[in-house]
Amino acid sequence: MPRLTSAEAARARSRLLGWFRRHARKLPWRQAKSSYAIWLSEVMLQQTQIPTVIPYYLRFLAEFPSAAQLAAAPLERVLELWSGLGYYRRARNLHLAARLMADEHDGNFPRDFDEARRLPGVGDYTARAVLSIAYKEPYAVLDGNVARVMARLSARRGSLPEPRFRRAIEDHLDRLLSRRSPGNFNQALMELGQTICLPRSPECPRCPLRRWCRAYALGKPESYPQPRPRRQAEKWHLATAVIHRNHRFLLARGLDDGLLDGLWNFPSALGKSRSKALARLSEKLRAAAGIPIAFGEPCQKLHHSITYRSIQAEVYVAELPERLRAKGCRWFAAGKIEQAAVSQLARKVLHQLAREGPKVRPQRLPGAS
Ligand code: SF4
Numbered sequence: 384m385p386r387l388t389s390a391e392a393a394r395a396r397s398r399l400l401g402w403f404r405r406h407a408r409k410l411p412w413r414q415a416k417s418s419y420a421i422w423l424s425e426v427m428l429q430q431t432q433i434p435t436v437i438p439y440y441l442r443f444l445a446e447f448p449s450a451a452q453l454a455a456a457p458l459e460r461v462l463e464l465w466s467g468l469g470y471y472r473r474a475r476n477l478h479l480a481a482r483l484m485a486d487e488h489d490g491n492f493p494r495d496f497d498e499a500r501r502l503p504g505v506g507d508y509t510a511r512a513v514l515s516i517a518y519k520e521p522y523a524v525l526d527g528n529v530a531r532v533m534a535r536l537s538a539r540r541g542s543l544p545e546p547r548f549r550r551a552i553e554d555h556l557d558r559l560l561s562r563r564s565p566g567n568f569n570q571a572l573m574e575l576g577q578t579i580c581l582p583r584s585p586e587c588p589r590c591p592l593r594r595w596c597r598a599y600a601l602g603k604p605e606s607y608p609q610p611r612p613r614r615q616a617e618k619w620h621l622a623t624a625v626i627h628r629n630h631r632f633l634l635a636r637g638l639d640d641g642l643l644d645g646l647w648n649f650p651s652a653l654g655k656s657r658s659k660a661l662a663r664l665s666e667k668l669r670a671a672a673g674i675p676i677a678f679g680e681p682c683q684k685l686h687h688s689i690t691y692r693s694i695q696a697e698v699y700v701a702e703l704p705e706r707l708r709a710k711g712c713r714w715f716a717a718g719k720i721e722q723a724a725v726s727q728l729a730r731k732v733l734h735q736l737a738r739e740g741p742k743v744r745p746q747r748l749p750g751a752s
Pocket of ligand 1: 599
């Protein structure tokens, strides 16, 4: 595949940066001056869509305008503000990294690449993105959008997990990178991938790089690169108990296997079948509360996904005549649940129950002291 000459690369770069100056979307983190705010946006944008991130980013910055303020906050509050954004390990790492930034880097994201990589949750991609945007360090960033644009520019087949493909794309990207404005260059390529060089229907007539694009010249640019092999979704069943008394609900920390760790959920258990999930839920509640609980028919059903797990959840509503204490659980007043660090799954259950109500009469459980 012929490479761009230096002169062609310079023209393509300048065209791309000019297009970005004129057409960049106005996103709140693009006005950010501090390395802390830029880092925050990069962490939130991992695996999450821009429209979802915007309100979270604004709320977070309003409450924690600096790394020191984030570091000083209790983890519980950080998780509350993160609640609904998913991939909660990011929030825990964010909190740990803010402490290191506050203690060892004057509240800034480190300028040195190796120091940056030592922060919890900061991988190559995040380090490169923040260093290039906040400090104009000449690092190129490679995400799925950038890889697609670069693969099309050079009409290269393959997918990012293949080392050969990745090396070729990185090499091409490095030659194209603007040393003067690496942050804008990186954001411009991502913007192009998100708004014009779309996976299935690239809008080539609007593209500032069309003149240098081999895939466009060859026709069928959408056939580059090859689709990335996806991890097969796994089917799971989940049994969830909505246990309530006097407008208070019993919530438990986390789910199985470290999932939703640190977040509040309705007591739940996963299983490969409906009956296994239900048996595990009963077992868990017996271990936590010391009373045997047998559930009847589910009141609600809903679907939920956690990473690659496709989960069919069945909700059992039970009313308790007396107060129950259970290890790892806490009673929440109905009106306080939404503000707590609850999982997206728990919110879904709550909203569905509020909307539709239980479809069968809630079961009354035996009380416990
Ligand atoms: S010309 Fe089309 S395929 Fe090539 S980079 Fe631009 S939008 Fe993508």
